[in-house]
Amino acid sequence: MVDLNSYIYLSLIxxxxxxxxxxxxxxxxxxxACVEIMLNALIILFASISYFRxxxxxxxxxxxxxxxxxAEAAVGLTLAVALYRKLKKVYTExxxxxxx
Amino acid sequence: MSAQDLAFYYLGFAMILSAxxxxxxxxxxxxxxxxxxxVVHQAFMLYLLGSEFLSAIQxxxxxxxxxxxxxxxxxxxxxxxxxxxRVFVRLFSxxxxxxxxxxxxxxxxxxxxxxxNIGLSPLLPIDPTSSQALKMMARxxxxxxxxxxxxxxxxxxxxxxxxxxxxxxxxxxRVG
Numbered sequence: 158m159v160d161l162n163s164y165i166y167l168s169l170i171x172x173x174x175x176x177x178x179x180x181x182x183x184x185x186x187x188x189x190a191c192v193e194i195m196l197n198a199l200i201i202l203f204a205s206i207s208y209f210r211x212x213x214x215x216x217x218x219x220x221x222x223x224x225x226x227x228a229e230a231a232v233g234l235t236l237a238v239a240l241y242r243k244l245k246k247v248y249t250e251x252x253x254x255x256x257x
Numbered sequence: 258m259s260a261q262d263l264a265f266y267y268l269g270f271a272m273i274l275s276a277x278x279x280x281x282x283x284x285x286x287x288x289x290x291x292x293x294x295x296v297v298h299q300a301f302m303l304y305l306l307g308s309e310f311l312s313a314i315q316x317x318x319x320x321x322x323x324x325x326x327x328x329x330x331x332x333x334x335x336x337x338x339x340x341x342x343r344v345f346v347r348l349f350s351x352x353x354x355x356x357x358x359x360x361x362x363x364x365x366x367x368x369x370x371x372x373x374n375i376g377l378s379p380l381l382p383i384d385p386t387s388s389q390a391l392k393m394m395a396r397x398x399x400x401x402x403x404x405x406x407x408x409x410x411x412x413x414x415x416x417x418x419x420x421x422x423x424x425x426x427x428x429x430x431r432v433g
Contacts, residue, residue, distance in 0.1 A: 173360040178280035208306040212379035228416040235420045241334040
């Protein structure tokens with residue numbers, strides 16, 4: 158039987174997979190992809206709560222999350238490209254401007 | 258087990274699997290393509306959750322724009338493979354154990370909080386199974402959330418300006 162709890166479990170598992178990738182991966186593009194996974198997990202959470210509580214707030218928040226996620230991906234990838242043009246590096250452990 | 262349950266289990270399994278592929282794959286192109294699989298499955302899950310509109314938006318915006326943008330950037334800058342899963346701190350395994358412990362506790366209490374029925378009435382009532390659901394949602398979007406809706410437009414405009422500005426400046430520095 159699938160209820161709200163199943164959807165919350167799925168969403169949190171996805172969220173922690175994304176968080177794991179964000180913490181333990183070094184490639185900037187993969188890092189941004191992990192942020193997208195986390196946002197997708199939140200989308201499932203909001204939509205399922207909205208569905209099971211008969212409340213439109215979650216759907217509207219999902220709409221906003223998708224818009225913000227598109228903006229975030231554009232800015233993040235722009236920064237990645239700018240960083241690559243400047244330093245020719247994509248791995249975060251190689252980028253150490255502040256340490257000199 | 259109804260068809261909806263079966264669809265949930267299939268979609269959930271496929272989403273977790275493709276998310277793991279995204280995180281663990283060493284080749285960025287494979288990672289981004291499995292992100293695409295994740296996004297498409299999630300669009301079906303949104304359909305399952307009673308919102309065809311959001312499902313279509315998910316396909317258009319995520320699969321059509323965001324993932325394709327990722328692919329472009331991967332092809333643009335990242336030509337070599339990540340040779341191994343880099344361990345960048347000494348106590349990696351200890352960190353992993355604490356991460357899993359934290360995740361477990363977080364999931365446990367989060368589900369506890371959200372499955373509590375505190376008897377709140379819905380803020381913006383809607384019946385997701387009715388044919389009027391999209392109409393109601395659109396009405397709320399243009400009344401209750403009008404300011405936020407306009408703010409999204411401003412944010413997207415700023416993003417366009419910022420993207421053009423950032424990439425242009427670097428190019429000028431290279432020439433001069």
